[in-house]
Amino acid sequence: MTITTVGLDADDTLWHNETIFRLTQDRFVALLAPYADEPNLREHLAAVERRNLRLYGYGVKGFTLSMIETAMEVADGADITPVLREILAAGREMLSHPVEPLAGVPETLAILADRYRLVLITKGDLMHQENKLAASGLGDLFAAVEIVSEKDRATYERVFERYGTGAAEAAMVGNSMKSDVLPAIEAGAFGAYIPYVVTWAHELADAPEGHPRYGELSAITELPAWLETMDRETA
Amino acid sequence: MTITTVGLDADDTLWHNETIFRLTQDRFVALLAPYADEPNLREHLAAVERRNLRLYGYGVKGFTLSMIETAMEVADGADITPVLREILAAGREMLSHPVEPLAGVPETLAILADRYRLVLITKGDLMHQENKLAASGLGDLFAAVEIVSEKDRATYERVFERYGTGAAEAAMVGNSMKSDVLPAIEAGAFGAYIPYVVTWAHELADAPEGHPRYGELSAITELPAWLETMDRETA
Numbered sequence: 001m002t003i004t005t006v007g008l009d010a011d012d013t014l015w016h017n018e019t020i021f022r023l024t025q026d027r028f029v030a031l032l033a034p035y036a037d038e039p040n041l042r043e044h045l046a047a048v049e050r051r052n053l054r055l056y057g058y059g060v061k062g063f064t065l066s067m068i069e070t071a072m073e074v075a076d077g078a079d080i081t082p083v084l085r086e087i088l089a090a091g092r093e094m095l096s097h098p099v100e101p102l103a104g105v106p107e108t109l110a111i112l113a114d115r116y117r118l119v120l121i122t123k124g125d126l127m128h129q130e131n132k133l134a135a136s137g138l139g140d141l142f143a144a145v146e147i148v149s150e151k152d153r154a155t156y157e158r159v160f161e162r163y164g165t166g167a168a169e170a171a172m173v174g175n176s177m178k179s180d181v182l183p184a185i186e187a188g189a190f191g192a193y194i195p196y197v198v199t200w201a202h203e204l205a206d207a208p209e210g211h212p213r214y215g216e217l218s219a220i221t222e223l224p225a226w227l228e229t230m231d232r233e234t235a
Numbered sequence: 236m237t238i239t240t241v242g243l244d245a246d247d248t249l250w251h252n253e254t255i256f257r258l259t260q261d262r263f264v265a266l267l268a269p270y271a272d273e274p275n276l277r278e279h280l281a282a283v284e285r286r287n288l289r290l291y292g293y294g295v296k297g298f299t300l301s302m303i304e305t306a307m308e309v310a311d312g313a314d315i316t317p318v319l320r321e322i323l324a325a326g327r328e329m330l331s332h333p334v335e336p337l338a339g340v341p342e343t344l345a346i347l348a349d350r351y352r353l354v355l356i357t358k359g360d361l362m363h364q365e366n367k368l369a370a371s372g373l374g375d376l377f378a379a380v381e382i383v384s385e386k387d388r389a390t391y392e393r394v395f396e397r398y399g400t401g402a403a404e405a406a407m408v409g410n411s412m413k414s415d416v417l418p419a420i421e422a423g424a425f426g427a428y429i430p431y432v433v434t435w436a437h438e439l440a441d442a443p444e445g446h447p448r449y450g451e452l453s454a455i456t457e458l459p460a461w462l463e464t465m466d467r468e469t470a
Contacts (some may be wrong), residue, residue: 055330057362061296068303069323072316079314085307088300095290126361127292127384147382149362162397 002233003190005164006112006223007156009174010122010129012196013220014109015099015136021063022198024090028067031083036074045070057149057176064091099135103220106138111224113141120145121155121172123179128154151179156187170232171227173220185213190219190230199228236423238466241458242391243345244409245364247431248455249344249390250334250371256298257433259325266318266354271309280305281348292384294360301324330363334370339456341373346378346459355380356390356400356407358414386414387458391422408455415450420448427466428453 002137011017028045029038036044048066056062067087071080112118120142122129129147133139144163148155160170171190174180180193187209190213212234215226246252260316263280264273271279283301292296306315347353355377357364364382368374379398383390395405406425409415416426417440425448445451447469450461 016243052327055327055362055366057360060290061300061360065296065299065323065326068319070325072320075316077316079316081307081312081314081316081319083302084316084319088304088307091300092287093291096397125292126382127294130384131290147361149365158426 003169003171003202003227004117005079005119005160005170005229006116007119007121007159007170007172007184007189007191008109009172009180010120010132011124012199013102013173013180014105014120014138015101015132015195018196018198018200020097021200022138024063024067024094027090028071031086032074032080032217034080035071035076035080038206041070044074044148046211048073050059057125058123060091060094061125064088066096067091094129099132101136101138102220104168104219108220108223109138109141110226116227117143119143119159120149120196121159123151151176151183153183153186156184156189160187160189171230173223175199176203177207179201181214182208185211189213190227191215192223192226194218194220194223238404238462240325240354240395240405240407241351241462242343242354242356242394242405242407242419242424244411244415245355245367247410247434248337248357248408248415248429249340249373250336250353253433253435255329255332255429256435259298259302261330262325263306263322267306267309267315268404270306270311270313270315276305276309279309283308292360293358293463295326295329296360298433299323299329302326330366334367336371336373337455339454343455343458344373344376347462350459351462351464352378352399354378356386356392356394357382357426358384358386386411386418388418388421391419391424395422395424406465408458410434411438412442413438417443420446424448425462426450427458427461429453429455429458 023029029041032041048070052062053064068084071083118141126147146159157167160167164170167188171192172180172184173192175194175196177193185191193216219225262275267276283305287297294320303319306318349373353376361382375464392402395402399405402423406427407415407419408427410429412428418426418441420426428451452461
């Protein structure tokens, strides 16, 4: 087996993202403190997000709309126009937030780009993800970029077929067990899990411990060596 | 010259879209009538949309956020929470609006799919466009779907290279002179302009009259014959 293609998740794998969502949520909680206490408010927002996911998909714009909707629901008729103005501004700030690559990312991608075809595979808002990739300065290292509405087995089969030599000769790398690792392994690819400091509740799942094509890494800098090991062990 | 690949725009080429935006704008104008008169309000909304385009991109979610922002600006501190609730609901209705293929679209695509590789090339929100394609029942006729953040010469070169045999052997079909026709012709492809009853102001541009690879059709049903003529005339 020879790995030819490496798929990489973007948010919280290449750069910080969830921390920015968390900071915005904290601001949201503070703004609405007069109307709802914190645990109820967070639960309410999560419920609205789940309800809207099929219509809004993933990304900051849908998150902003869900915050606005939640705020109006908990305020129950009170005038919260100033709060809504703040929420809109918070959403725009998230969209224009500077992109900070995680430690070791630029160096590691430069090494990997010499050896493999790199494909960025991410969910989220199309223009925002493209803007972030451009701002990261990492765009030239990727042979292809796929912004997808869902990351399932069929997605990985299709993407690795189109941009590589099929899923059996590909590895997928990311911080979400549920979206990056499990469906990629199911498609026949290798899967490397690199946890981020926090994980969005929707993305939690159990690890496929002991699976021959699975690995957990503590940092992206371990990736080149892990890929070589996988290549040798499954040769 | 043999045309192998036909790119098709989606909104207002395959199904109604701009009319739904216009209806929502009319509702927006009615809701805010107490705060601003119609011409100013429409101009204000257009200005907010332009300002946000770089951050929000194209699509219903960004349009909804721009309507909310505009409403708060024109209300100037008044309590418009009920109006904002209506705007949010209008946005969700747009996202779940039934998809109505334009007259002649299913039959014409069925004919074209036998002769050419069909590629859907559209701007907008990723999940919304995928949902619309699924709801249209036309998905199986397309060899590929590309949802892009911008439609320029480079986009068409890349897409027709990836999914076809290059732009020189491809035709692009759509209702926007600026986004569908001109940049595709610039990339070396053929361009067929099929005007819709209304056009978004951002998409207006002059026709390349007399260009050997350009045609204006009054309906999509004229497309198979036009493509054959183009093939013959440039043979």
